[in-house]
Amino acid sequence: MxxxxxxxxxxxxxxxxxxxxxxxxxxxxxxxxxxxxxxxxxxxxxxxxxxxxxxxxxxxxxxxxxxxxxxxxxxxxxxxxxxxxxxxxxxxxxxxxxxxxxxxxxxxxxxxxxxxxxxxxxxxxxxxxxxxxxxxxxxxxxxxxxxxxxxxxxxxxxxxNMHGSAAADIDAVVVHFTGYAVKPSAPRVDLLRKVSSGEALDGGLESGGAYYGEYFRAMIGPACFGYLSQALQVRLHQVVRNTSFVRASSLLGYRLTRASSAAQPQNKHNI
CATH class of the missing domain: 3.90.550.10 (Spore Coat Polysaccharide Biosynthesis Protein SpsA; Chain A)
Incomplete structure (x- = not known):
């Protein structure tokens, strides 16, 4: 990601x-x-x-x-x-x-x-x-x-470097999911459901729920989904089957089937 x-x-x-x-x-x-x-x-x-x-x-x-x-x-x-x-x-x-x-x-x-x-x-x-x-x-x-x-x-x-308790009132350039919390890309349905709804994970960004929701939408978007591990793709599919989220994600223009088969763009980057 x-x-x-x-x-x-x-x-x-x-x-x-x-x-x-x-x-x-x-x-x-x-x-x-x-x-x-x-x-x-x-x-x-x-x-x-x-x-x-x-x-x-x-x-x-x-x-x-x-x-x-x-x-x-x-x-x-x-x-x-x-x-x-x-x-x-x-x-x-x-x-x-x-x-x-x-x-x-x-x-x-x-x-x-x-x-x-x-x-x-x-x-x-x-x-x-x-x-x-x-x-x-x-x-x-x-x-x-x-x-x-x-x-x-x-x-x-x-x-x-938006981390810890400093996530409330600043438009972050870099979000940092610090701490001992499980990360928002962990392939666990229970945690991904929280992330999808914009709920901050315990021990992570204390006031940064909006960043968790944004991160989830990026993961299921066509620019990212096809690059994720198979385990994470499967869990994301399970979360998105939730009717209310399917409706919301549709409005945002995300399509998992399109994302998972997206061609990998050519570029010469490495950092």
């Missing part, structure tokens, strides 16, 4: 998906296939086992630190549970005019910057510092904050 939203709002910008080699090989291969179908260029990166009483708890979450050593002048990074709603996302590149890193404030209990959406000028020195903090047991966000001096971080407006 993130890749498809970027294809719409940031066409022509290369898209790279960082995928850690963790878990079953067949699961990694299946995820890679889904990402490539959505026109991501997939980079497999090594998994990191950190110093912790539960090292497996952190499996799969440290791929983002690889952006800090990419051989590129500027990189915009977005967590996999984000979704882009506007071409304003391209303004993130311009946030690096006078500082090497740009993030929004974390509006939750921790007072640093939120690392789910960031723009960065990659730096091998900063990468080494981040990796040192990670291997000492810090999570990715705390490690990034600790590796940069506060004067090096440009604070972005919160509409570029």
């Amino acid at each position: 993130l890749g498809l939203s970027l294809r719409q709002h940031a066409p022509g910008v290369p898209r790279i998906a960082l995928l850690e080699r963790t878990g079953l090989a067949e699961d990694v291969a299946q995820l890679r296939l889904l990402l490539e179908r959505a026109r991501w260029q997939v980079w497999l990166v090594p998994a990191r086992r950190v110093r912790s009483s539960m090292p497996w708890y952190y499996d799969g979450i440290f791929a983002k630190i690889e952006v800090f050593r990419m051989p590129l002048e500027k990189v915009v990074y977005l967590d996999a549970d984000t979704w882009v709603r506007s071409p304003e996302v391209l303004q993130l590149f311009e946030a690096l005019r006078d500082r090497p890193l740009a993030m929004t404030r974390d509006i939750n209990s921790w007072k640093g910057h939120q690392a789910g959406v960031l723009a960065v000028r990659p730096s091998p020195a900063h990468f080494r510092s981040i990796e040192t903090h990670v291997m000492a047991g810090e999570n990715d966000q705390r490690a990034i904050n600790n590796a940069y001096n506060r004067t090096e971080i440009h604070t972005l407006p919160r509409r570029f």
Whole structure:
């Protein structure tokens, strides 16, 4: 869903998906296939086992630190549970005019910057510092904050990373389904019914029900549906069989049968 939203709002910008080699090989291969179908260029990166009483708890979450050593002048990074709603996302590149890193404030209990959406000028020195903090047991966000001096971080407006309790009164550029909540694309009928009706999931966007409903309508739309996993397509069909929602979705012009057989558009993007 993130890749498809970027294809719409940031066409022509290369898209790279960082995928850690963790878990079953067949699961990694299946995820890679889904990402490539959505026109991501997939980079497999090594998994990191950190110093912790539960090292497996952190499996799969440290791929983002690889952006800090990419051989590129500027990189915009977005967590996999984000979704882009506007071409304003391209303004993130311009946030690096006078500082090497740009993030929004974390509006939750921790007072640093939120690392789910960031723009960065990659730096091998900063990468080494981040990796040192990670291997000492810090999570990715705390490690990034600790590796940069506060004067090096440009604070972005919160509409570029709408997360937690900050979803009430701002027209978001990037919606971020943070927290320990099950994500709105989980292939579960009970949760998808809530999402379809614009109900925020527990532990996610506290006041962002409208974004959940919008996200659901995007998933069943012709631009996205055919790219989703088979399990998710099946569950979405089950939810849409609800008479009241079928009527509403028809008015919006969504057609699942058309979406599921939509041809994959040609493009050269990768981010």
